[in-house]
Amino acid sequence: MAEEQDQSERTEDPTDRKLEEAHKRGDVAKSQEVNTWFVLTGATLVLLVFGHSMTASLTEAFAGLLGNLHQIPMDSHGLRNVFVRVTLASIAAIGLPLFVLMVAAFAGNAIQHKFVWSLDPVKPKASKVSPIAGFKRLFSPQSLINFAKGLAKLAIVSGVMFVIAWPERDRLDSLMSMDPAMLMSTVQEMALKLLAGVIAVMTIVAALDYAWQRHSWYKRQRMSLKELKDEYKQTEGDPMVRAKIRQVRAERGRQRMMAQVPQATVVVTNPTHYAVALKYEKGMAAPVCVAKGIDRVALSIREIAEAHDIPVIENPPLARSLHAAVDVDETIQPDHYKAVAEIIGYVMQKKARSAWRSNQDTMR
Known part of the structure; x- marks a missing residue:
């Protein structure tokens, strides 16, 4: 009740100093849906650009391995060699695609806010281990909104995937009897169709969710009249700030x-x-x-x-x-x-x- 009353008193827009302090604490406007969109887009690009090369590399590596299993000694030295060969072949095939996905995930955060380096979110706090506080967070309006958004997103994405996959049901039945080379090509084609449909939907979802998260974050940063007055007193009391203000005033007076x-x-x-x-x-x-x-x-x-x-x-x-x-x-x-x-x-x-x-x- 006190928290709601305190929030109702925050009717003033936040100052630049308040926003900067929030950023230093790691409190920024961030939408997880935007990150998901970037990762999905990166995965689609990886599949489109590196799909054939990854398939060919892995097929060649494992074909040679499986075709010569009878020649591999079943001792510790032989098994270690097999593990090293498999690991190196996997890294060579998927190393660059994984790097692209990492860049996409980083870009999803970088595009939403400037770089944040803060340990405040991971500092131990009593409210994080309090059962009562945890129960309140679990059934808070924000949690219920997030739950409803998750259900809506799941329903929409599932519906789009069903609409795209249903016309391909005959091809899905024949996948088990396909030639391996043709199988990989067919799977890649169908995966690209699904990803394209999901990305189209997630573009709208991510844009709406970011707008909502930005609105909620800005509303959370609002200040009461008392906070504005206290900040003004602190700012005016800083000698460096006063000197800067005098400098600005003198410059403006000189210009006039x-x-x-x-x-x-x-x-x-x-x-x-x-x-x-x-x-x-x-x-x-x-x-x-x-x-x-x-x-x-x-x-x-x-x-x-x-x-x-x-x-x-x-x-x-x-x-x-x-x-x-x-x-x-x-x-x-x-x-x-x-x-x-x-x-x-x-x-x-x-x-x-x-x-x-x-x-x-x-x-x-």
Whole structure:
């Protein structure tokens, strides 16, 4: 009852940190049907590509062995030689196909989630050996759903296999009287038909089961408001996280500041160590600092200003003084009114003369 109440309180989507912690514990969204689909597909490919070669290799190895049984000494040395020959022949025939099946099984897990290395699922826990907890797991809603899914899958797959095998019932009756070479070919053909039908059904089953498992896993990772608050406190209390947050905020602030440089009226520089971008328009009480910086930031401000044809005036004392006295988005101090007014007046006169010359050239 307490568990159901706790689950009902988890109404918030899980954070990235919660999902990462679940992954470290080995708690991931995983469908066994997807693994089964990959193994079946791998088995079909093995039968299709290596079926004839495996049959030929095993037939040749065992034909020679069975044909010369009377010549094999029945002592420990002779039996050991027979065992070694049989083992080597089997490995040579099925080694590569088994490797393909192993790769298929690994791919079935790899495609569902990133690599997991966790010992948490195998750690001893009291709940794993508790009869009461085991009884609850056995008759839990999830167990009943899995049981129903297993029955449904068994019924569907059996039905498909029956539909495919029933038209071949006459050939099945004649298998016992077939020539061995023809028998293997017929069995391979019928096996491929069955596997193809089962894979077609399992494709749908695996897709639906993975969607369900993913939904159930994500729902299980949901958090309550209290958990969100606790995680936020833990995250904010981490010095490394706070430093990272400050770094991100500073970078975003620098980007916003740089975006305002093209709106500046003039940039006062040191010439390279300091740069202060000022904006002034009619009606403003005093010029406003839209950007400032030293060294690399100052160089970037200057480059942006030059790219947008904003006048760059070198005045080292004024640049250093402005940089120390005024912050971004603030008006300059009255102490700097006169010096800044002279610079802005010079810039405006220069723009006016440039505009007059352009008009004269246009009239000509």
